[in-house]
Amino acid sequence: MPNFGYYMENNKKKLKKEIRKGIPDSLRGEVWLKISGVQNLREGHENLYNELISTINENETSKVHDEEVIIKDMHRTFPKNILFKGKLGDGQRKLYRILTCFTMRNNKVGYVQGMSFLCAFFLSYETEEKAFWLLEVVMRNYHLQELYYPGFPGLQKEFFVLLKYMKKILPNIYNQFKKYKVYPTLYASSWYLTCFTNSLPFNTAVRVLECYLFEGKKILLRFTLGILALKENEIVSKKNFFGIMTIIKTITQDIDINELFKKSFGLSITRKKIQKYENLYEDYQSKKKTGDEEILEQIKME
Numbered sequence: 001m002p003n004f005g006y007y008m009e010n011n012k013k014k015l016k017k018e019i020r021k022g023i024p025d026s027l028r029g030e031v032w033l034k035i036s037g038v039q040n041l042r043e044g045h046e047n048l049y050n051e052l053i054s055t056i057n058e059n060e061t062s063k064v065h066d067e068e069v070i071i072k073d074m075h076r077t078f079p080k081n082i083l084f085k086g087k088l089g090d091g092q093r094k095l096y097r098i099l100t101c102f103t104m105r106n107n108k109v110g111y112v113q114g115m116s117f118l119c120a121f122f123l124s125y126e127t128e129e130k131a132f133w134l135l136e137v138v139m140r141n142y143h144l145q146e147l148y149y150p151g152f153p154g155l156q157k158e159f160f161v162l163l164k165y166m167k168k169i170l171p172n173i174y175n176q177f178k179k180y181k182v183y184p185t186l187y188a189s190s191w192y193l194t195c196f197t198n199s200l201p202f203n204t205a206v207r208v209l210e211c212y213l214f215e216g217k218k219i220l221l222r223f224t225l226g227i228l229a230l231k232e233n234e235i236v237s238k239k240n241f242f243g244i245m246t247i248i249k250t251i252t253q254d255i256d257i258n259e260l261f262k263k264s265f266g267l268s269i270t271r272k273k274i275q276k277y278e279n280l281y282e283d284y285q286s287k288k289k290t291g292d293e294e295i296l297e298q299i300k301m302e
Contacts, residue, residue: 001027004034019214020265022207029125035214037141038133049129052101066111070099077116084120094123098132102139109139112148114193121197121209138195142216147193152301158192159184159299160281160292161274162221166228167295169267172236173228180241183298187248191227192220199252207257218269226264230255 007015015035023031033039042048074095078084083091098119103111118138122131139145146154162184167174177183191199196208212219228235231251238244283289284296 001030004031008034016214019210020261023210028206028210029130032122032125032134032210032213033130035210036134036137038130038137041137041141042133048105049101049132052104053097055104056097056100066103067100069113070096070103070111070116073113073116074099077120081120081124083124091120091123094128094131095119098123098128098135101132102135105136106139106145109145109148112193114190114198115148117194117198121206124206138213142212144195144217155189155192156299156301157278157281158217158220159188160295161277162188162224163295163298164277164280164292165221165225165269165273170225170229170232173232176236176238176244178294178298180244182241182244182248185299185301186245187251188224191224191252195220196223196252200255201253204255204257204260207261218271218274221274222264222267222269223260225267225269226260227251227255229263229267230259 019031019035074092075087077095081091084095086092095116099111099116102115102119103109115135119131119135122134126134139148143154147158148154163174166177195205195212197205199205200208208219208223228251231247234247235244238247280289280292284292
């Protein structure tokens with residue numbers, strides 16, 4: 001920790017290796033702020049969160065955009081967790097304030113179901129204000145907000161990349177899913193939109209989340225493919241849609257964390273290839289190229 005800045009600047013390979021092993025729980029809050037770049041985003045806006053809170057308090061009679069949805073989700077976010085299980089308790093009130101402040105500041109995105117789980121994870125390790133800034137930084141600097149835009153165009157692009165990789169490195173699963181119309185919207189939407197915080201057990205999800213904070217969106221692709229790869233034999237053994245979906249419903253709950261990390265990080269995935277697939281998708285969307293119709297059909301949001 002005393003030399004953290006040095007490793008961020010000069011030895012990210014070593015730092016990545018250590019983060020993949022898991023950050024000590026007592027240091028998570030501090031390390032997350034350092035690796036995510038919160039300080040750079042917050043610089044010059046140190047009083048922003050308090051100002052947003054004041055605006056909300058001064059306009060109690062005015063309806064906050066998406067307030068009803070936020071309140072509903074607030075009560076459904078980790079209801080068994082001691083921090084959030086009390087109705088209108090301290091944890092839920094913090095969650096409400098952060099989400100309403102984020103919505104007020106980001107009208108283009110607004111509030112989308114799933115944000116509350118990510119925010120709750122940040123609150124588990126950070127103060128209220130720092131959790132707000134972590135939500136801001138992943139939405140802006142990590143471009144997670146692009147997955148939330150109306151119509152989910154960013155999510156469709158991610159699913160295109162996912163299916164291109166699945167077809168290449170997990171062809172048996174790809175063919176099985178295509179045959180029985182098990183499309184990414186049925187299993188991967190929640191994984192991507194919440195960075196697995198609403199899917200994996202807490203101790204596993206927190207490890208995935210900190211890898212995401214250090215390495216970016218490639219982590220979502222890695223662990224989606226890793227989860228499916230671990231369950232490949234079970235998936236391909238099913239001979240109908242309902243059989244596959246039975247596995248999908250519990251696929252993230254009984255996975256050994258060490259096996260998952262070994263499988264996910266053992267997959268051959270590169271930023272260069274991801275960029276190539278993203279560019280290809282954009283060419284298809286702009287009608288510059290044609291092809292991959294079978295994949296494009298599987299990522300439609302209807």
